[in-house]
Amino acid sequence: MRKLLKNIKNLSKKGNKSSPASRSASPSPGTASVNIPVARTVSMEGSSVAQVQSVALGILGPALELFKEASVALPPLQAVVGSVFKCFEIYQTISGNTEKLKALANDLTSRTKFLQSILQKEGLEPSPLIQDLADDLEGICKKVIVSQDVGFIQKLQMDKNSQTIEGFQKEIQDAYEQCKMKLLFTIERNTETILRDIAKVLQPLVSAISKKELQGLKFFITSRPEPKIQAELNAYSASGMKEFILHNVEEDIVQNDISVYLQTEFQEISPEEEQLYLLTNLSQQLFIYAATVVRFVKEADGIARKRKRLRDCIENAANLKDLNALYVEILDMATGKLQDEEMQDDLNILHTIVSVGKPLTCQTIAELLHAEVESVSNLIHRLHAVFYMRETDGPIIIFHKSFYDFFFSFKDSKYKYNARTQHESLTFSCFQIMEKLCFNICDLPSSFIKDDDVPGFKDKVSKKIPETLNYCCQFWTDHFEIGQTDQLFQRVQKILIEKGIYWLEAMSLLKSLPRCSKMLDALKTSSNNADHSSIERIFINGDVYGMTPHLYLSIMPFWENGVGCKPQLWRGIKVINRVINWLPETTVTVNVSASVNSVQYSPMGDKIGTGCDDNAVRIWDARTGSQIGTNLSYLMMVNYYLHWTISEDGWIFFPHILPPIVWIPIALRKIPWTAKTQCIISSKGFTKFLLNDCVYGEDWVKCIL
Secondary structure, eight states: OHHHHHHHHHHHHHTTOOOOOOBOOOOBTTBEEEEEEOSSOOOGGGOOHHHHHHHHHHHHHHHHHHHHHHHTTSHHHHTTHHHHHHHHHHHHHHHOOHHHHHHHHHHHHHHHHHHHHHHHHHTOOHHHHHHHHHHHHHHHHHHHHHTOSHHHHHHHHHOSSOHHHHHHHHHHHHHHHHHHHHHHHHHHHHHHHHHHHHHHHHHHHHHHHHTTTTTTOOOOOOOOOOHHHHHHHHTTOOTTOOOOOGGGSOHHHHHHHHHHHHHHHTGGGOOOHHHHHHHHHHHTTOHHHHHHHHHHHHTSSHHHHHHHHHHHHHHTGGGOSSHHHHHHHHHHHHHTTOOHHHHHHHHHHHHHHTTSSSOOOHHHHHHHHTOOHHHHHHHHHHTTTTEEOSSTTSOOEESOHHHHHHHHHOOSSTTOOOHHHHHHHHHHHHHHHHTTOOTTTTOOOOTTSOGGGSTTHHHHHHHHSOHHHHHHHHHHHHHHHHHOOHHHHHHHHHHHHHHHHHHHHHHHHTTOTHHHHHHHHHHHHHHTOOSTTHHHHHHHTSTTTTOTTHIIIIIGGGOOOTTOOSOOBOSSOEEEEEOOOOOGGGEEEEEESSOEEEEEEOTTSSEEEEEETTSEEEEEETTTOOEEEEEEEOOOOOOGGGSOEEOTTSEEEOTTOSSOOEEOOGGGSSSEEOTTOOOOBOSSOEEEEEOTTOOOGGGGGGGBO
16 A cells, blocks of 8 residues: 555656756867766765765655745745755755655645645735745754854764754744744734724714614624624614624523424414423523424424324423434434334435535435435435425535534434444445546547636536546545545555546546645555655646646656556656766766767667767767767658757647647756757756657547557
8 A cells, every 4th residue: 555655656756856957068160079977887985975965865856846836936935945955955965864854845835835825815915924934944044054064964963863853844844833823913914904894884884873863774783703803893882782692692582582483383283382381491592402393393294293293292301301312302203113124224324414524415325325316315304304405406404513413422322323334334435436437537628728628618527527426536535534444445555556547637627636635645644654645736736737638648657657557658758867977077078070969878888879960870988988980870850749849837849739738847847858959968867758659639538558
């Protein structure tokens, strides 16, 4: 399981590998002098600290790139990202504590996204609020950078677990926390502004009421019991106004209201005054109690049966001491004449309704339980006292939270509820229904078209991903967290291998992809595997978000699918990465008599091939720089997939096609080897994209086997 989740994580990691700065040859007229690093003769034993540092930081590259991408929307914070990276480099190089630093980088990404989401939600400008955070981070980083003396390094080397790292982590997290508090305070002040606006409306209204200028009109104003709102309303109390605080209303007033309510609701059956009196006292101050009894009585067929139900409630008053007992009475009435098997079926339906993550229709409840829709709807009809549906095919709504509490806390009844067993069963049901997920489930016609621009897109989604499958995709981890067992854990592994990518596709179509990270975090706790939600982060943070075909065209090609997750890519962009530990003393100079277009090492690393403008290929000794043999001629092939361009935002374009073909994650586009690139020599390598087998447009569906 851990290997599987790690593999899912690597889909994002592959798309976030660090891409170094490049060095390109500048040929003079007639001659090109190229410094070539010897790729396979560098020994790590003699490497400098800078070399080790570069390799070590590369392990943290994906996590740091995510932090960098999250900071783009907050310019002041983006300005100090370089300093933060430097500190990570220092601690990683000396302490080697990769896991702790990686966890910190992920934490900073989450905190940054939280700040960004709050700013967007409240419509606040980031600059004045984030600048203090940026200044604090810059100060923290400067202390670390300046402290690179011998004592500091020795201390880190002696303490591999690094309490020093913990101190650095605490300082940065405290800075974020302080920024968060300032942000929330600003929002709170905005709430006060809203309250002042409300006050401006209330002032003339209350004044007019006090002066009896609005006779014949009554105004009913309600609010939540928040102190600030209460204070504003209390400030404008006047004659002719009455204030009622729900929990402070005298018992006799509440009971009088309940009595009036019962008289009105029971007019049809003309109850005796003593019956109303007893039922009113039984309700005490719980209006929901009286309302539940009313619904229970009125759902019976005919006047005689309704009167009998009311008499039963009154005669059993000694047993109806609380709401739980009333619920037992109602359930007994609804299920008392059932056979044992029927009773168990109805209990399963009830337990499912109180377990699901949102109200569902009878159809969906039935499909989750592999039951008949009629069985569900009949039970709901018998239990109208606690359930209702706005429409015949609408979701099942529970009238009051106390009915949930009855199942979760009232254990001394035949209706007792086993949460773990119920959620385990629902998780298996979700997985069985998710077997319907498949490639291009909504028949998206072209990779050039955004999802929302596809004709009839919403209808396609609702038809191909109906309510039950929609629910399973979005809530399966909620049930898994509570019901997990060893058998269920094995089933999770299977579903992720066979349907994991298709699940991400469905969540993208449902506009619910941001939920995936949180959902996969449920597996993180269970598997003790860190950072496995990165698979969706690169998708949702990239320019391809909202273009579901590019999950396959622009994200999966960078995924090392080591455990055979389906589907297997057949056609698409391919990537070649070559990392070279380049040191000046291992450099060999090759003098080429033409402008160099490309450079390539032999498989053994002992020879270098160059392709030049004079249509000649030359072979060189990688150690001496001497040419081996004579020039080899080649024919210049003009193919669109060799003459592509890449835009600043990462889209690859072919010369004969207007729409972009595929999107490249930010970390891989720093040093792309294109047809126009003369030569790339980098201390960390280059990225070469092979596009001769790309599919796009209407042919995008041919990308998988």
